[in-house]
Amino acid sequence: MLSVIDLRGSAGERIDYAAVVPRAGFDVAAAVERVLPICDDVAARGEAALAEYSERFDHVVPEHFRVPASALERAAAELDPDLRKAFELSIARRRTVSAAELGEAEVRVEVAPGAVVTQRMIPVNRVGLYVPGGLAPLASSVIMNVVPAQAAGVRSIALASPPQQEFGGLPHPSILAVCHLLGVDEVYAVGGAQAIAMFAYGVAGLCDRVDLVTGPGNIYVVAAKRALKGRVNIDSEAGPTEIAILADASANPVHVAADLISQAEHDPLAAAVLVTDSEELAEAVQAELALQVPQTKHSERIGQSLSGEQSGIVLVADLEQGVEVVDAYAAEHLEIHTADAAGVAARIRNAGAIFVGAWSPVSLGDYAAGSTHVLPTGGCACHSSGLNVKSFLKAVHVIDYSREALESIARDVEVFADAEDLPAHGAAVSRRFAT
Incomplete structure (x- = not known):
């Protein structure tokens, strides 16, 4: 059901993994x-x-x-x-x-x-x-x-x-x-x-x-x-939902398949990607998908998602390469199903939200984990955050200098202003101290 991309022979090479891992077209x-x-x-x-x-x-x-x-x-x-x-x-x-x-x-x-400079966070x-x-x-x-x-x-x-x-x-x-x-x-x-x-x-x-x-x-x-x-x-330009799962041989294929299906259920354009160094796990997940998808209410929609160009299995040489691949992909939701899930999760830099281990599925985050589920998609997790309290706040700096404090750096401001050929900026300071 899922297409397979084999990157095992490319470990150590300089490859743009973000361009290799499948992703949905979304022409905004x-x-x-x-x-x-x-x-x-x-x-x-x-x-x-x-x-x-x-x-x-x-x-x-x-x-x-x-x-x-x-x-x-x-x-x-x-x-x-x-x-x-x-x-x-x-x-x-x-x-x-x-x-x-x-x-x-x-x-x-x-x-x-x-x-004194004060930063105020104002809604x-x-x-x-x-x-x-x-x-x-x-x-x-x-x-x-x-x-x-x-x-x-x-x-x-x-x-x-x-x-x-x-x-x-x-x-x-x-x-x-x-x-x-x-x-x-x-x-x-x-x-x-x-x-x-x-x-x-x-x-x-x-x-x-x-x-x-x-x-x-x-x-x-x-x-x-x-x-x-x-x-x-x-807040952001959110595209179709996506899940990536980084897994090794210790992962339970029943759980992995169920989690891929859960996000594929959203939309025919939803992306479901498994990155693994275990060919045996990949085969077991494919078999589980074949069993589980027909049992779901939205099997047609899920089938379209899983067989689409945006979904697939990426085979890697080892977890080191797997971390590089998922970091480059910068998934909206990233699950870690490895023997040392917390240790691997700590190495991830790019993901909208990271779900650690077998007991933290994405669907938990969708509803009741306490985390946000409004997350960056389309690789934007490399530079953007999910919706949170700070999304509704703006930072305002309040500058409060005494006469003595301004006078102590007046010459520095004038020199800086002259270097930018903005002498009136410097004059706005120096005139305050003119006798």
Whole structure:
């Protein structure tokens, strides 16, 4: 089912492993051309444009684009008790980790007597959170976006999710219920690029513009975020989900296959990659996939993902080469199934999140580990982090020098300014001390 790439003969060679390991094609630039007219139309026509695109793309126009508070309350009241317990556990654990992520709100440094620089971490004022509702209604993404924003101290939170025909033009009840549990009452039944445009431009009489847009979505949501970046800040351009597993002969092929399947379940473009130095394990995983995939509810979608160009098995000479390969791949989710999983995990530099050992599957992180599941994809983990409390904070330096402190470095500032041919910069200091 999975294609195989054999790198065992190339150990020690200078190879661009990032280009060798399979990855899905995701042409955001082409999608931008399609979403720009939609974004411009929402900016120009507001609710009339939202109604047109809701009919075209979601095949239903909500009675109210802003979900009534009564609908949020009803969704929470009608939750299955076991599901409510699972939601509340996930919220509690994400809150615990978010509180630790917050750290110091202010750092004060006295660089010299009377010369103080303070860094203040200030939450953005208003954020727009997007929650997909396509192949899977991601109620978990509500938690992953809202909880860190609340922990950061964001004053105003709005959330959008596509309207569903099945639910009378409202977003999925699970999404509404989690919003209610979290105290988020500004919820919009708006999906796709038009939701991002609504957040970026604002819609008169409906939704005020936001400062930051976060949350995953399909390629058109990603394209809209790219097109509107600058007018509004964004978290990332998240592509299809991906899992990489670094495993040796000690790994359980049943677990490895199940974990590959779990992420392939998201989307036909989801990537599932096994990197191993054990040919026997690779064969056993292939056999397990053949057994497990037909038993799953979404076997067709999973089969497309696992047989796609973005998925495969990479055979390496040893774990040393395996670490180099997964570091170059910079997976959104990386599982370590080796004899010394913690030791190997400590050597990884590039991954959105690292799951250590047989008892830390990616699906745990998707729901209840306490970690974030909004993570960089497409190799962006080499330079970007997952969504966390700091994503909703901006750093502001406050400079407070006394007369004596400025005077002690006035000449240094003048010399520096002259070197850049900006003498007025130096004069702004020297004139303060002119007699």
